Amino acid sequence: TAAGRWKVEVGRAAGDAAAGSDETLVADYHQRLFEAEAGFSVGIARAQVAAGLLADDAEARRLWSDFFLPMEKADAFFAAVRDRFADPAVIPVVNGTFLRPGDRPRPPLSPLPDADRVRTFGFYCIVPPERVDAYREHFDAAGALCHDLGGRVYLHGYHRVERDFYRAQFGGPTVDRWREVKRRYDPGTVLGPRLPI
Known part of the structure; x- marks a missing residue:
């Protein structure tokens, strides 16, 4: 950080708490984090x-x-x-x-x-x-x-919104399947914008 210090926040989902433990310690973690970051x-x-x-x-x-x-x-x-x-x-x-x-x-x-x-x-x-x-x-x-x-x-x-990025991100075969599904089931791009790839 600008102060030259590290801040570490440790969070745990309430659903992961052990049975019988005090889940209130973590239940509102995400809300408190959002308010602090807003x-x-x-x-x-x-x-x-x-x-x-x-x-x-x-x-x-x-x-x-x-x-x-x-x-x-x-x-x-x-x-x-x-x-x-x-x-x-x-x-x-x-x-x-x-x-x-x-x-x-x-x-x-x-x-x-x-x-x-x-x-x-x-x-x-x-x-x-x-x-x-x-x-x-x-x-x-x-x-x-x-x-x-x-x-x-x-x-x-x-x-980067371009073909090389998505191929590196997901692999060529996955991108090819993704494009084929988009062409087949959403030819009019009703479900989203035209693919950049």
Whole structure:
């Protein structure tokens, strides 16, 4: 973080609590986390305005993405990309989680890589307009490395919307099947936009 400190939040789903335990400790975790984060980006933008990095809040551009790595590749990924996301003025925090997908089936379009344990890294960048292109390059490089290491990019954030990205993300055969299903069952693109691939 900008203060040079790490913050670690440990959460557990209420359904995973042992029988008879006090589930109230975790039952509202997600609500409390949302409330704490809701003002996060607004506060960062205001701090940038105060520091002279932005003329006003409306100038702030938010670029963010999450990268899901097999646990054994997580250290290599972070070591390779951390310098790209090291400016505390625009990236005050790196969020992350540890996931255990377990034996549950993994759908072909799941964001989870094929691994027993997964480590995520989320980079949330609030940048002046003139730095957007540079940060897109950072995210593109991190996404390519993530794929090379057997990981996946969580698609709710920034990512390249093009064929090569989706083939690296899901594999060529999965993308081909996806396109065929879309053509067959949604020829008029009623269920979503035209595929970019």
